[in-house]
Amino acid sequence: MDLFGNLGLGIETALLPENLLYCFIGVVLGTAVGVLPGIGPTATMALLLPITFQFASPVSALIMLAGIYYGAQYGGSTTAILINLPGESSAAVTAIDGHEMALKGRAGAALATAALGSFFAGTVATLILALFAPPLARAALQFGPPEYFSLVVLGLIASVALARGSTLKALAMIVLGLLLGTIGQDLNTAVPRFTFGVRELFSGINFVSLAVGLFGVAEILRNLEGERTREVVVKTVTNLWPTRDDFRRMTAPILRGTAIGSALGVLPGGGHILSSFSSYSVEKRISKRKDEFGHGAIEGVAGPESANNAAAQTSFIPLLTLGLPAHPVMALMVGAFIIQGITPGPNVINAEPALFWGLIVSMWVGNLFLVLLNLPLIGLWVKMLAIPYKVLFPAIIAFAAVGTFSIGLNPYDIFAIAFFGVVGYFLVKFGAEPAPLLLGFVLAPLLEQNMRRALTISRGDPLIFIESPISAVLMGLAIVALILAVLPAIRRRRDEVFKEDED
Amino acid sequence: MDRRKALRKAFPDLAAGAIFVGFGLAFALQSLTYDVGTPFRMGPGFFPLLLGGVLTLLGAIIVASGFNAEREGLSGAVPWRGLLLISVALLFFGLTVRGLGVVPSLFVTTSLAGLASVRVRPLTAVAIAAGLTATSVVVFIVALQLRLPLFGPWIPF
Numbered sequence: 001m002d003l004f005g006n007l008g009l010g011i012e013t014a015l016l017p018e019n020l021l022y023c024f025i026g027v028v029l030g031t032a033v034g035v036l037p038g039i040g041p042t043a044t045m046a047l048l049l050p051i052t053f054q055f056a057s058p059v060s061a062l063i064m065l066a067g068i069y070y071g072a073q074y075g076g077s078t079t080a081i082l083i084n085l086p087g088e089s090s091a092a093v094t095a096i097d098g099h100e101m102a103l104k105g106r107a108g109a110a111l112a113t114a115a116l117g118s119f120f121a122g123t124v125a126t127l128i129l130a131l132f133a134p135p136l137a138r139a140a141l142q143f144g145p146p147e148y149f150s151l152v153v154l155g156l157i158a159s160v161a162l163a164r165g166s167t168l169k170a171l172a173m174i175v176l177g178l179l180l181g182t183i184g185q186d187l188n189t190a191v192p193r194f195t196f197g198v199r200e201l202f203s204g205i206n207f208v209s210l211a212v213g214l215f216g217v218a219e220i221l222r223n224l225e226g227e228r229t230r231e232v233v234v235k236t237v238t239n240l241w242p243t244r245d246d247f248r249r250m251t252a253p254i255l256r257g258t259a260i261g262s263a264l265g266v267l268p269g270g271g272h273i274l275s276s277f278s279s280y281s282v283e284k285r286i287s288k289r290k291d292e293f294g295h296g297a298i299e300g301v302a303g304p305e306s307a308n309n310a311a312a313q314t315s316f317i318p319l320l321t322l323g324l325p326a327h328p329v330m331a332l333m334v335g336a337f338i339i340q341g342i343t344p345g346p347n348v349i350n351a352e353p354a355l356f357w358g359l360i361v362s363m364w365v366g367n368l369f370l371v372l373l374n375l376p377l378i379g380l381w382v383k384m385l386a387i388p389y390k391v392l393f394p395a396i397i398a399f400a401a402v403g404t405f406s407i408g409l410n411p412y413d414i415f416a417i418a419f420f421g422v423v424g425y426f427l428v429k430f431g432a433e434p435a436p437l438l439l440g441f442v443l444a445p446l447l448e449q450n451m452r453r454a455l456t457i458s459r460g461d462p463l464i465f466i467e468s469p470i471s472a473v474l475m476g477l478a479i480v481a482l483i484l485a486v487l488p489a490i491r492r493r494r495d496e497v498f499k500e501d502e503d
Numbered sequence: 504m505d506r507r508k509a510l511r512k513a514f515p516d517l518a519a520g521a522i523f524v525g526f527g528l529a530f531a532l533q534s535l536t537y538d539v540g541t542p543f544r545m546g547p548g549f550f551p552l553l554l555g556g557v558l559t560l561l562g563a564i565i566v567a568s569g570f571n572a573e574r575e576g577l578s579g580a581v582p583w584r585g586l587l588l589i590s591v592a593l594l595f596f597g598l599t600v601r602g603l604g605v606v607p608s609l610f611v612t613t614s615l616a617g618l619a620s621v622r623v624r625p626l627t628a629v630a631i632a633a634g635l636t637a638t639s640v641v642v643f644i645v646a647l648q649l650r651l652p653l654f655g656p657w658i659p660f
Contacts, residue, residue: 054647168568172523172561179530179554186537186547193547194533217593221586224619225579390623391631397589397616398609398635401596406649414597418590423522425586429579430519448550460543 006357007130013358014365019063022055023362026064027369030071035078035381036392037085038223039216042328042435044072046211047396049336050403058340059355063362065336069329070366073312074118074374077305078381081110093276094308097293097300104296108240111378113250113298114305115371116242121258121306122367125313128262129320130360133349136321140346145453146464150474152447155268155324157478159439161485169432177437180205181444188452200412207335208407209416210441211328212400214434217421220393222428240375242298250302253283257306265311266318268326268439272311279307313363319344320356323446328435331442339407509570516569523562531555585619592616604655605644610636 013019029051033044048068052061073091080091081098094114101110143151160170183194184204195201242250257279264275283303284293293300315326316333323345325331337344342352349356374381404413424434458464466472510517530551540546592615599608613635617628643649 168565169519175554175558176526182551189547191537191547224582224585390620394613394616394631395635398613398639402639402643411597414593418593422590430515432519452545455542460541
């Protein structure tokens with residue numbers, strides 16, 4: 001089938017009334033929760049995941065989940081612009097100039113710029129996804145166990161290289177995640193590992209518990225450290241439509257942001273975060289009005305928001321073709337795929353063409369819903385921002401508890417939330433970011449299985465990982481990525497890119 | 504005085520490193536109780552033993568590097584009250600949701616969670632909990648049709 005035939009199938013699937021409905025519900029729910037201050041896209045996804053498990057059809061569930069993802073991203077930008085409280089670091093860049101614009105009474109223009117930029121970027125990135133995913137999946141089908149092992153190693157190490165903060169701690173978090181992923185019955189021998197005889201742990205730790213604990217509960221504890229009242233400076237948003245001058249100024253940044261985001265989004269790790277930071281620094285460097293940056297430059301909203309959204313879309317490429325999640329949200333998608341009985345990877349495109357292409361087209365539909373919804377509904381989102389924190393955090397706990405319990409009716413899933421909330425809080429406090437842990441956790445079975453298979457093929461000889469040319473190249477890249485991450489000179493440059501947000 | 508200052512600065516690295524070493528050793532030692540096998544025929548203990556060793560090593564390096572770190576120490580006090588109350592709230596839910604049912608169990612859980620904030624008075628927490636319990640029942644049981652008992656077998660009526 002050619003691209004148009006495939007897209008036709010996708011359009012057919014995505015435009016089914018029920019799928020349209022689920023996409024719509026996903027976008028609305030994602031925005032509503034994502035807009036709540038202190039809840040980033042990862043926590044939003046983790047909290048809303050259990051809802052999607054109630055649907056019988058995997059296509060609908062995944063379409064809804066993808067909708068939640070864009071909604072959460074957009075909701076995060078709204079919060080960043082209106083109260084300067086970005087839920088996750090990718091929205092931190094938007095907060096710099098977006099919030100300044102809001103303070104000057106131009107919140108409407110900032111929000112509209114973010115929405116339009118995101119929509120354009122989403123459209124382009126969806127096309128890129130449709131073009132590049134099939135050949136990549138075909139290439140990945142040639143991969144044997146040694147290649148897959150090396151690919152996962154590369155993915156994990158690259159995610160460290162792009163993350164912010166201490167490389168050593170990020171590496172340790174990955175390994176800890178991998179170890180946590182081995183809890184439960186061994187796939188080859190059915191020996192229960194690290195279960196302490198508790199039957200409920202035989203199937204392993206529930207990834208929703210882990211994500212809710214690390215990104216939801218730990219964040220609540222961080223917020224309880226210094227309780228202060230947040231001020232919603234912008235009570236009503238007027239003048240939504242940007243002026244003609246705004247349109248002129250935002251066009252080039254949107255185009256550049258889309259290009260940067262599409263390219264960087266494919267990278268494992270913080271590709272989407274890196275893309276918004278990079279876009280911001282590019283815009284600042286080439287702008288003729290450098291002094292306006294930090295004081296409400298519309299370019300500083302248009303570029304990063306487009307980059308962010310393009311990256312959000314193209315980060316589905318490694319997930320759908322290789323089964324490799326590029327960042328924590330994609331790690332949650334992996335979990336959702338598996339619960340629906342589908343192993344994400346190169347087989348999805350052939351085994352489930354309707355799901356694959358339906359999901360891709362629904363991404364575009366979801367982005368369209370976002371524009372159509374968010375601009376008129378902005379008043380509602382502003383009201384959501386006014387929900388006091390004392391109501392919000394017990395609500396997160398309630399939702400986390402009931403939602404997670406509903407997945408498997410397993411009390412240990414609830415205990416796991418508390419455990420990972422507390423451990424996660426201390427780890428974050430001591431400077432270890434939680435994202436690599438979640439990636440390691442999700443990839444542990446893939447890594448272990450392929451390592452075992454590869455070494456069985458080679459009769460225990462580890463040289464198999466460098467004897468296959470593809471595997472050797474991947475391993476070489478992993479080593480280069482590791483060296484780059486540790487090298488002081490590169491680290492300084494990388495920190496510079498990330499530093500924009502603290503200025 | 505200088506030593507104390509250095510220790511304060513190094514504390515995040517020391518603590519994080521210690522956590523990693525602790526987890527690494529625990530996993531590695533426990534792995535030894537499973538069949539480790541050989542690289543050719545790996546047993547269930549091989550992969551976790553390898554990773555446990557790597558984690559212990561990384562933790563040790565982080566501890567060692569803590570002493571020449573040039574950064575600020577910790578910021579913000581640990582909210583012990585919140586930590587305790589939220590953990591207890593979640594444990595309570597896990598332990599009682601089957602026996603008491605969603606309504607009583609969730610009500611107690613959200614009340615405890617609400618009290619985690621030092622700014623919330625007991626009465627406010629209970630009021631918020633009542634509202635949240637009602638909302639959750641509507642969302643999960645009425646709208647999403649989850650099959651969870653509202654009141655469990657421990658409640659005699």
